Amino acid sequence: xxxxxxxxxxxxxxxxxxxxxxxxxxxxxxxxxxxxxxxxxxxxxxxxxxxxxxxxxxxxxxxxxxxxxxxxxxxxxxxxxxxxxxxxxxxxxxxxxxxxxxxxxxxxxxxxxxxxxxxxxxxxxxxxxxxxxxxxxxxxxxxxxxxxxxxxxxxxxxxxxxxxxxxxxxxxxxxxxxxxxxxxxxxxxxxxxxxxx
Numbered sequence: 578x579x580x581x582x583x584x585x586x587x588x589x590x591x592x593x594x595x596x597x598x599x600x601x602x603x604x605x606x607x608x609x610x611x612x613x614x615x616x617x618x619x620x621x622x623x624x625x626x627x628x629x630x631x632x633x634x635x636x637x638x639x640x641x642x643x644x645x646x647x648x649x650x651x652x653x654x655x656x657x658x659x660x661x662x663x664x665x666x667x668x669x670x671x672x673x674x675x676x677x678x679x680x681x682x683x684x685x686x687x688x689x690x691x692x693x694x695x696x697x698x699x700x701x702x703x704x705x706x707x708x709x710x711x712x713x714x715x716x717x718x719x720x721x722x723x724x725x726x727x728x729x730x731x732x733x734x735x736x737x738x739x740x741x742x743x744x745x746x747x748x749x750x751x752x753x754x755x756x757x758x759x760x761x762x763x764x765x766x767x768x769x770x771x772x773x774x
Contacts, residue, residue, distance in 0.1 A: 641769055643703065644762055648773050650691075650700045651759035654712060657691040658752055662744050664688075665719060669744070672726055673737035680727045692716055708758060711751030718743050 668685040692712065695701040701709070722743065726736035763773050 641766065641771060643700070644766055645771060645773060646700045647703055648759055648762040648766060650695065650698060651704060651708075651755060651762070653691045654695070655752065655755050655759060657688045658712065658715065658747065658755070661687045661719070662748060662752070665740055665744055668723070669737040669740040672733050672740070675733040684723060684727065687716075687719065689716070705754075705758060708751065708755050711747065711754070715743065715747045715751060
């Protein structure tokens with residue numbers, strides 16, 4: 578057999594895919610580029626919409642979180658003022674009885690934990706200003722009246738009368754507004770599926 582007629586074995590074992598020429602005609606077609614442009618636009622739009630939805634969810638979560646914090650702050654203030662009103666009523670009755678010589682030894686202990694810690698809470702300034710001013714007035718006036726009673730600047734009858742006036746004002750105005758406010762917050766939270774006690 579003539580060695581010139583033999584074909585090299587390396588060519589016969591070469592895969593057929595490498596023997597075919599690459600067809601670049603698809604890259605020059607308009608339809609290819611239009612489909613690529615639409616894919617890019619669809620990707621950008623999808624990313625944008627996902628980011629918008631994520632931002633919307635984050636804002637909604639933050640808003641609900643703030644409302645829940647505000648509810649707990651205002652509910653705690655309501656509980657504290659309610660307890661202090663009960664204490665002041667007992668003290669007013671004691672003063673009115675005029676049976677205690679040393680009033681300083683009978684000074685009522687008012688709870689101020691919530692009120693004092695509200696100074697450090699970001700939720701405090703989200704509380705309506707009329708509620709804050711009425712609470713501030715209640716705390717300041719109760720301390721002032723008690724001090725005047727102890728120092729005998731107010732007589733027993735007049736001092737207990739001033740305390741009862743302050744209590745009535747707080748119960749009928751400040752406390753009612755505060756209670757209505759935190760109950761309204763609780764209703765809003767319940768609509769969003771958050772149940773608060």
